[in-house]
Amino acid sequence: MSYDPDNIFAQILDGRLPSAPIDQDDHTISFADINPQAPQHHLVIPRGAYKDLTDFADQASDAELANWVRALARVAKKTGIASDGYRVIVNTGKNGGQEVPHLHGHVLGGAPLGAMLSRKT
Numbered sequence: 001m002s003y004d005p006d007n008i009f010a011q012i013l014d015g016r017l018p019s020a021p022i023d024q025d026d027h028t029i030s031f032a033d034i035n036p037q038a039p040q041h042h043l044v045i046p047r048g049a050y051k052d053l054t055d056f057a058d059q060a061s062d063a064e065l066a067n068w069v070r071a072l073a074r075v076a077k078k079t080g081i082a083s084d085g086y087r088v089i090v091n092t093g094k095n096g097g098q099e100v101p102h103l104h105g106h107v108l109g110g111a112p113l114g115a116m117l118s119r120k121t
């Protein structure tokens with residue numbers, strides 16, 4: 001499946017939808033999740049058109065890869081959750097539960113987050 005240029009995060013990136021960035025650099029932009037699952041829940045996305053982590057790992061430049069990883073940790077620091085610990089989640093594809101087909105890392109914290117997964121089967 002190719003990249004969908006009309007996905008929600010593509011629209012945020014090109015200004016079709018508004019956003020309130022909490023962090024940005026040449027290769028990334030970060031903003032609060034619209035439906036937070038923890039006291040702090042932020043999304044870190046690359047500016048490039050990558051549909052998921054596999055696509056990003058295959059196609060992104062070293063600078064894009066490095067900036068995205070650094071942005072994940074920087075957002076945790078900026079939002080005050082790094083010192084007590086936080087969780088980064090990257091849902092990928094159908095079985096990973098990915099809903100928006102533009103790579104995004106969830107940065108969650110602000111309280112104990114419990115078990116990593118609840119077993120479904």
Ligand code: 5GP
Pocket residue numbers: 008031032033034035036090091097098099100101
């Ligand atoms: P996924 O399930 O794809 O890993 O996560 C998609 C995330 O995007 C969800 O946590 C959802 O709440 C968030 N989201 C969906 N639409 C918007 C939006 O328009 N703005 C923001 N800030 N977050 C969104």
